[in-house]
Amino acid sequence: MVNSSDPQAATTVVTPPEGRLTTADGKPLAWALARSQARAKRRAFLLVLPLLGFILITFVVPIGQMLQRSFYNAGFPANMPEISQWFAENPRGTDPDDAAWTALANDLLASAEARTIGVVGTRINYDVPGTRSLFTSTGRKVRRGIEPPYREALLEMDEDWGDPRVWSAMREASKPVTANFYLAAVDRTRADDGSIEQVEPRQRIYVMLFMRTFWLSLLITGLTFLLGFPVAHLLATLPMRKSNLLMILVLLPFWTSLLVRTTSWMVLLQQQGVVNDILVWLGVIGGSQRLQMIYNQTGTIIAMTHILLPFMILPLYSVMRTINPSYVRAARSLGATSWTAFRRIYFPQTLPGLGAGALLVFILAVGYYITPALVGGSSGQLISNMIAMHMTDTLNWSMAAALAALLLGSVLILYWLYDRLVGVDNLKLG
């Protein structure tokens, strides 16, 4: 375990052959040591406890509660109890009978009067787009009066009530615990017979967005490596005084507000911005062919690379500082060219720093929200932006939670990897 390397822990198991050692007051030594050990453990733990409790309450519990929404949604059964009951009693494949239509009509009326029909319609609309209005408009009509036979009456109001997809979706929604939001988050849906199928090509967006998020994060990690490696190397090999001075150039962006840096890129990259102005002035492009570098993927990539670059440089630098330059010199003296010496001797020694930096940059990039939202246009949006959209615009919170769960899952896997390879206690800031 954690404290196996602890020298004091080792002493407790030492029992001399001639009998038990005792302390001055006559207690067995092993027992006394174990007790003081336990007390020390408890004391250490008590110091951590307040914070641990704080983080659990303000961070872990809220996220857990939010994720619960990804598989739990009681909006339909709570407001449509009778028809939900009917679904529970009759297996899939049963054609709706009179009891079902009566239950549906009763529920619709009750729900319309309680003004919860919108909630119900919204829930079904998640599974069958376009059905919210079926519920709200039928609700309005039902309130004006409805007579049995209910089947004919409802079909008269809207023929979509005969659509098996609506019934299948209601059946799915009648169970509060569902995996459907996860299916939707990977562009899958349940067919009328309950099997899983891909959604129409037009609606397949989430897998594409996840791919885009991972691909862009990978690209940004690669770019930060390309830009960060030479700089870290220079900083690590310069004399301390000079490198400390240059280090400020790395740390200043790190300490500068994210919004400030994003704003600067907006200012620099827009069509009438500084970069385009310089290019026109240099004659690289004509005045009328100014480049579109913002409100698209290019903007997201440039700004995020800049923002995340220090997270690559700092771990690389701290590893490179510890590399003994005499290895490379030895390789050179043994006849290696500078390239070979770099590739075979120097570079492998930087791998721990590279791994730490790359994982950190990738983890942070995957969850980025602010920068893509401001400079990304529509092609530079990442999965976080989709989560935000479902949270604030469409209010499909279960969907937001399912997407969040998938994103969180991938981040936690990477975090676990980071802890295994680098160790969270080796995280350094400046």
Add this chain to the structure above:
Amino acid sequence: MALPTYASPLERVWHYTYLVICGLIFFFLIAPIIVIIPLSFNAEPYFTFTEKMRSFDPDGYSLRWYNSLLTFGMTSADGPRDGRWWADVWANAKWVQAAKNSIIIGFFSTLLATVLGTLAALGLSRPEMPFRRPIMAILISPMIVPLIITATGMFFFYSNPCEILGLFGLPSNCGRLAGTYLGVILAHATLGIPFVIITVTATLVGFDQSLNRAAASLGANPRTTFFRITMPLILPGVISGALFAFVTSFDEVVAVLFIAGPDQQTIPRQMWNGIREQISPAILAVATLLVLFSIALLTTVELLRRRSERIRGLTPQ
């Protein structure tokens, strides 16, 4: 990095190319931050260097955007700048309100994060701490989990923090934290804690535990030991951790977007509005002030780090 004497001409060329490349990368790092400073003095509402600015004509520059930071949101901005005018600024100007909020929220969240974080770091650095690694991983996770996920979780939780008590049959409604100062402070403290933990544990790595034992053996009680021995030694680390936590709060916008109410609009929230709506150079004026602020903080942290290394005998060679 000096070039070895045995370098071939090709290597020399490569060496200078390499230096130029590094120079360009440093330029890439720093230019975007520097470029907004002169632009914030633009007399025109544009984001580029005007003709007049390029020819260093004083008419091309003005303080109008800094002025607008004071006047934006005032009940009556025109009029003599007397006591009443300034009272109006203090009470109504939106950026001034935002600055007040940022400072209040930043101060209290930093206090909370630093106290809890330092205690925990002390515990975590003791060799006998049980489950050290998993606990550390949990405490650092607010820095790793995507902000949007944290913020959405907080959005629901703070709307009704007692909802979870309902599971145990307890009253499940006890008011809300969303839209209150306390809510934003708690959220920001959570986000700042990893930084305190990282900085303080890093300071404690070089901390000689036998100093504590020596103090204890000389008759000091744990309290005296902490305040007379431990605290002075780790203080630089604690202060840098606190500064990190403060900056985190000062720069945070996602949690504010989700849980703050109209009374808790902070500087980043105000900037977010401004950037999405109308990036007038007033935003650049705020940005410039923030850059100066970060330079001041960075300097402090660097001085502290060196001091800490000196006390702990880790002076750079």
Add this chain to the structure above:
Amino acid sequence: MRTTLILSTMLIGFGLAAAAQEVNVVSWGGAYEWSQVEAYNKPFTEKTGIKVNMIAADNPATPLKAQVEANNLTGDVFDIEVSDAIRLCDEGALVEIDPADLPPAPDGTPAIEDFIDGALQDCAVANIFWGTVIAYDTTKFEGEAPSTAADFFDLERFPGQRGLPKTPKRTLYLALIADGVPADEIYDRLGSEEGVNQAFDKLDTIKDSVVWWEAGAQPVQLLADGEVTMATGYNGRFFDAMVAEDKPFGIIWDGQYMDLDMFVIPKDSPNPEAAMEYLKFATSTEQLAEQAKYIAYGPARKSSAGLVGLYQDGETEMGPHMPTNPEYLETAVMDDPEFWADHDAELTERFNSWLAGS
């Protein structure tokens, strides 16, 4: 320790200060917010002593729905579109407003007769008519200037990027108009699958050249910065830029989309009495007319129309800039709140999928 004490006392002081009489109004930001601050808030605070906090949102209905759903209301009065007002009222989220409580016109006409048709709903009172119109940068088209909705989609004759709002409501109709669908057939067409496909097909022709905006101030900024050469946006914002800031913009009234903005009060808002007082004050004849001095939106009361004259500069006639100008009404698409209350969710979903896929 002592400083902590002092600071916590300060904090409590702030909390108390915030608890004094106030009302939180969520509106659309930018020039529109400014016009409301000048015409409603300042006189309101002067008269009643109640402080008004203005909160900007891209579309206030969005935070309103989220706050209602999370049962976490921080706003008191929201300025939203009719379709959202009807939908939220249907769902029981809004306070019902009795027209008899609203102040009558100066000549004594009761409010219920004074407001234009559709301006009074069960839970909402309109303040203005506003149009979504196309504006273009006149310096970019010195030869032939664009004049129709179809020109907006013509990248050959009128090159450059386009600014469009990131919502189906104000994009699909434009695509159909540009495709030759008459204004009065828009909703029939949009109600059918083919019509929606037709609109998206038309949008596809310019998709790569579109910069999408979300806040009402953005299209103005995009045009002013030269980021786009044509953009659709709210007519009052363009007016503000043209008149107050002398921007070289031209406006195409062909196929403008006309809508009403309504004030609503959610149930369980933090300051219900102050909210109702604000709503009554802001929708009175004088205040509505006053707002037209600051921005080119048509007041929702007949009695205010007579009072509308010049812009605050004292020389610009407001008439030709108003979306309600009879000349512009011929080709205008009127908002159909029932249609959008029912179809907004599904069309938004389709729109978002379309937008994300590239």
